[in-house]
Amino acid sequence: AQSVTQLGSHVSVSEGALVLLRCNYSSSVPPYLFWYVQYPNQGLQLLLKYTTGATLVKGINGFEAEFKKSETSFHLTKPSAHMSDAAEYFCAVDSGTYKYIFGTGTRLKVLA
Amino acid sequence: DTGVSQNPRHKITKRGQNVTFRCDPISEHNRLYWYRQTLGQGPEFLTYFQNEAQLEKSRLLSDRFSAERPKGSFSTLEIQRTEQGDSAMYLCASSLPGTKNTEAFFGQGTRLTVV
Numbered sequence: 001a002q003s004v005t006q007l008g009s010h011v012s013v014s015e016g017a018l019v020l021l022r023c024n025y026s027s028s029v030p031p032y033l034f035w036y037v038q039y040p041n042q043g044l045q046l047l048l049k050y051t052t053g054a055t056l057v058k059g060i061n062g063f064e065a066e067f068k069k070s071e072t073s074f075h076l077t078k079p080s081a082h083m084s085d086a087a088e089y090f091c092a093v094d095s096g097t098y099k100y101i102f103g104t105g106t107r108l109k110v111l112a
Numbered sequence: 113d114t115g116v117s118q119n120p121r122h123k124i125t126k127r128g129q130n131v132t133f134r135c136d137p138i139s140e141h142n143r144l145y146w147y148r149q150t151l152g153q154g155p156e157f158l159t160y161f162q163n164e165a166q167l168e169k170s171r172l173l174s175d176r177f178s179a180e181r182p183k184g185s186f187s188t189l190e191i192q193r194t195e196q197g198d199s200a201m202y203l204c205a206s207s208l209p210g211t212k213n214t215e216a217f218f219g220q221g222t223r224l225t226v227v
Contacts (some may be wrong), residue, residue, distance in 0.1 A: 035216070043203055043218040044155070090154050098143065099168070100216065104155030
């Protein structure tokens with residue numbers, strides 16, 4: 001069975017500081033991995049995805065994530081936080097079964 | 113491409129009433145999914161359509177829930193005899209077929225409040 005663990009339900013960073021949101025997954029087959037962002041009362045917007053190939057994936061708004069098979073991780077990073085990055089972030093895994101398994105989310109707060 | 117559209121955006125209903133939500137996927141997407149998201153949680157899979165065929169239902173989808181996708185276009189999710197525990201955001205998503213195109217595009221959701 002597939003699962004996703006997001007460490008830290010709340011993360012606070014100062015504006016301009018590094019953003020690091022952690023995601024570990026469990027999958028019996030090579031996974032497809034996703035990061036989505038959700039603003040209040042909105043749906044989910046795809047930030048980036050890993051399917052195959054290069055393990056460092058770049059997404060929108062300056063975010064990137066690295067797939068590390070040995071660590072079963074797919075952590076999301078951004079070098080410099082912006083106030084507009086404040087939102088909830090979800091990591092998801094799809095093991096080719098067409099349905100996503102989401103983590104419980106990490107709420108990012110950006111401090112001025 | 114107008115994205116995935118969901119209506120209504122918000123619904124407040126009294127316990128015991130029936131409600132129906134609609135989802136219009138991106139036009140060329142033949143896969144359609146429904147998820148439920150409760151406060152403080154990630155979305156949970158409810159059901160999946162490929163064209164008009166409903167191929168899988170989660171055990172979260174009790175017999176009070178029914179989803180349809182007539183003609184493989186829009187989809188409806190009906191909840192009968194609503195309970196307070198049904199209060200949640202209901203998200204619809206759609207995607208293209210094929211394992212290399214599994215990116216799902218989500219609508220803005222329908223927030224249901226059962227009072």
